[in-house]
Amino acid sequence: MPSYYRPATLTDALGVLAETGAVIAAGCTDLFPSTDRQELAGPVLDITAITGLRGVSRTDAGWRIGATTTWSDLLAAELPPAFTMLKESAAEVGSVQIQNAGTVAGNLCNASPAADGVPPLLALDAEVELTGANGARRLPLARFLTGVRQTQRRTDELLTAVLVPEAATRGSSRFLKLGARKYLVISIAMVAVRQHVVDGAIEDIALAVGSCSAVAVRLRDLERRLIGCPVDGLSDLVTDAEAASCLSPISDIRADGPYRAGAASELLRRALDDLGDRP
Numbered sequence: 521m522p523s524y525y526r527p528a529t530l531t532d533a534l535g536v537l538a539e540t541g542a543v544i545a546a547g548c549t550d551l552f553p554s555t556d557r558q559e560l561a562g563p564v565l566d567i568t569a570i571t572g573l574r575g576v577s578r579t580d581a582g583w584r585i586g587a588t589t590t591w592s593d594l595l596a597a598e599l600p601p602a603f604t605m606l607k608e609s610a611a612e613v614g615s616v617q618i619q620n621a622g623t624v625a626g627n628l629c630n631a632s633p634a635a636d637g638v639p640p641l642l643a644l645d646a647e648v649e650l651t652g653a654n655g656a657r658r659l660p661l662a663r664f665l666t667g668v669r670q671t672q673r674r675t676d677e678l679l680t681a682v683l684v685p686e687a688a689t690r691g692s693s694r695f696l697k698l699g700a701r702k703y704l705v706i707s708i709a710m711v712a713v714r715q716h717v718v719d720g721a722i723e724d725i726a727l728a729v730g731s732c733s734a735v736a737v738r739l740r741d742l743e744r745r746l747i748g749c750p751v752d753g754l755s756d757l758v759t760d761a762e763a764a765s766c767l768s769p770i771s772d773i774r775a776d777g778p779y780r781a782g783a784a785s786e787l788l789r790r791a792l793d794d795l796g797d798r799p
Contacts, residue, residue, distance in 0.1 A: 526566040530573070530680065534653050536565050538676050546588050547621035549614065550630040573680060582686040587625035587679050591637075595619070603684075605693035605712045606640040612697055613637070625679040628661070631669045631735070633770065638665065638736040639712035640695055643726035645688040652677040665735045690724060691716030694791040698783050699774075707731040708775045709783040713791040717751050727788060732767045732780045739766040739788075751796055755789035763788060 525542060527533045536542055542565035545551055551560070567573060567588060574588040576597040583603075585594070591610040599607070613619050613627070613636050627637045628648065638661070646661045650673060661682075664672050673679060697710040709731050716724040725743050730736035742762055749757060763785040769777030 523562070524564050524566065526569050528569050528571060530570055530651065530678070533565060533567055533570055533678060534651065534676070536563075537678065538653055540565070541675060544629070544678065546623040546626045547590065547618075548626075549618050549622040550626055550632075567678065579683075581683070582689065583684040585624055585682040585684070587681055588623050589625075591619035591622055591624070592616070594624070600689050601692040602644065602689045602714055603640075603693065605643060605695035605714060606637070608695035609636040609640045609697075609710075609712070612695075624682055628664070628682070629671060629673060629679055631665055631667070631671050633668055633734055633736070634706050634710075634731045635736070636697070636707070636710065636730075639710055639728035639730040640693070641682060641684075642728040642736055642738050643688075643693065643712040643714045644684045645726070647683045647685075648679055649681040649683060650674070650677045651680040656680070658683065662738065668734050688714070688726070692795055694794050696787045696791050696794075698787060706774065709780050709787055711784060711787040711791055713788065713795060715751070715754075715792070715795055720750055720752070722746050722749050722751060722754065729763075729767060729784045729788070732769045732784050734768070734770065737766065739763065741766060754796060755792040758785060758788050758792065760785040 525536045540563040542563035543560055545564050545566045546568055573586045575586050577584050591613045594610045595607055613622055627635050641661055647658045648661055648664045650657050691714055693714040695712045697707045699707050712728045714726040715722055725746050727739040727743055728736055760782055764781035767781055769780040771777045
């Protein structure tokens, strides 16, 4: 039996997956570093040749980001200002070489608490499309991610696309990240903010924080409180205590929990200030 498969169709890929339970490979920027040997163990299913899985497209319901879309693809795509935070996070995913190879679906399926793409996609109300032999299903990204390196993907499914609804593409956005150095860093805390302003007041807002919990989270209570508030001085309404109450900050070699919570609050305030300064 072959140990490496690179089918050209989704049907063939799902057949291989059902028959072999193969390891799914795309950019391999997470897969290879997590492998403690010179080669991947067991059958490997390379999904990069599957027609239709790569690229960003507009749909009647919003936007579709194919599973094998790379971070460089996202940076080059023409997208509304609400996606600026996703592009800013794409520019923070490792080096340019990593951005050229790493894929959106791989970033989500790896399910690292520090995955740069997750907070912006949460703030865009993204859903994932999971496809198996019995058809496709959709899950909100917040439900898809269940823990550190844990997702709701079944062993016979592929994550085939990320879907962003039209209603979440209003307004402008900002992504900020704190690490121990400026470049090529795993974050201590990161935030994604999207806001839609009408007549000087917040009509819609999304606040997401990553690297501060087992999975990135939306700050729903704080969002509700900010609806209707004047955009001027909005950052003053974000307190350390309220932001921390929405998080379960983790402690590791990079930072302890209290430091992470305080950093996340400050990043939220800076992101809101940055958006307030934009025309």
